[in-house]
Amino acid sequence: MTEQKPNILLIYTGGTIGMIRDFETGALKAFDFKNLLEKIPELQLLDCNIDTVSFKEPIDSSNMNPDYWVQIAEIIEDNYNAFDGFVILHGSDTMSYTASALSFMLENLAKPVIFTGSQLPIGDLRTDAKENLITSIQIASKQEQGKPIIKEVCLYFEYKLYRGNRTTKINAEHFQAFASLNYPDLAESGVHLKINNEYLYRPNLEKALVVRKNLDSNIAIIKLFPGISPEVFQSIFSIQNLKAVIIETYGAGNCTTETWFINMITETINKGIHIINITQCSGGSVIMGHYETSSALKKAGVISGNDITTEAAVAKTMYLLGQNISGKSFKTMYETSLRGEIT
Structure with a gap:
């Protein structure tokens, strides 16, 4: 019996990773994620099925706020049973805030929610977007005995997977933009993808997902x-x-x-x-x-x-x-x- 491929939902909220440069004018324009496999054929090598959804009006992450956090949480809630993992494409400036918020809002989460983005647009020659995107999807699709290995909200950037609510953006120019100074890396991507199982969060799998949408910003x-x-x-x-x-x-x-x-x-x-x-x-x-x-x-x-x-x-x-x-x-x-x- 052939094992069913994991289903991964890619959620685009906005940010640099979703931009592509018009090489005639030099201007940046939004990337159509419906044509993702055509633009990044390497994704077809991943052993998973990928579907995409996007904010109706993608935003710069500087405009992120709790209402958008609820919107992201509701997309996950509505698609939770149909997908095995979620990858959220997000601008890097407020990514740690959103990853932290989602970690609290998604109570009893038993599937991977991986935040990623990039410092350069996806079509640039030296972009970090492709590696961040490909590896985030690969991590989200990793399973053991038909169950996800990662069961928490994470952030992946420049070869490192971090617990989302432990991250801080530390650099506006380097590809290694994030750090988790008080908690070890959950995984590291090199020639091989190494998962540090001893540091992974282990939720109560007997309880169903509860999405907490009441946030007070006073x-x-x-x-x-x-x-x-x-x-x-x-x-x-x-x-x-x-x-x-x-x-x-x-x-x-x-x-x-x-x-x-x-x-x-x-x-x-x-x-x-x-x-x-x-x-x-x-x-x-x-x-x-x-x-x-x-x-x-x-x-x-x-x-x-x-x-x-x-x-x-x-x-x-x-x-x-x-x-x-x-x-x-x-x-x-x-x-x-x-x-x-x-x-």
Whole structure:
């Protein structure tokens, strides 16, 4: 009996990977993904069936927002039973935000959702688009005993597969645009495709997919810097309908110990606004109470983001606010790894 080929759905949201250059004028124009196999015949070598769907009006990823996240999630939801894996083509600038958001929205996900894109358009001579696209589809189609090997939201770029909610875009010019500094690579593409099975996320396969579409974007981010004034905090903390503030602190979660700052943090938490402490550093973790300069935050009830990325912190905050849970539950769930986003 011949095994059935995996069915992969390619979802195009926009971005550089979906552009092709008109060599007469030099202008970039949108690529018709319905003609994908004609333009990239190498895809026919993959042992899978590929179908495509595109946003009605593809967007630059700088315009990405929670409404589009819901749109992507609904495409996956509507096609979940018909496909074995999903590859999402997305502009690189906000890809880590979207990958993080989808990781929380797709509860009990048991199939691969791979985000990828490129630094150069698909038709350029030195483009990274073809390799990123081909390998992402290959990874999404990999199975063992008829079941997908990858069962989480990932991001593939320049020979590396990462857990999506662990990534950050670190370079606007190099092909190696992303990094996952607090979690190992899930796979590496070289002469052979090596899957690091010990680092893969293992969901509860007995539960059905649940798509969480309620996201609350009434949040703000404050990045600490030496000399930041009380007026900056006051202006942000007084925003109407504000529900949570992510503060990027120094090092392992440290901050100024000036009285005005600690008082303002305490008063804001007492009003029911969640305050989350994450580090400005690309790698490493918040350890509140490790130094005296973070002990006051811990005492005030500030939530520890541990080693979460800024992108995942934003997505997780919107997701938990959308669940309409109590303040105590919010803190407990935030400090718990829900999708492998913290160590």
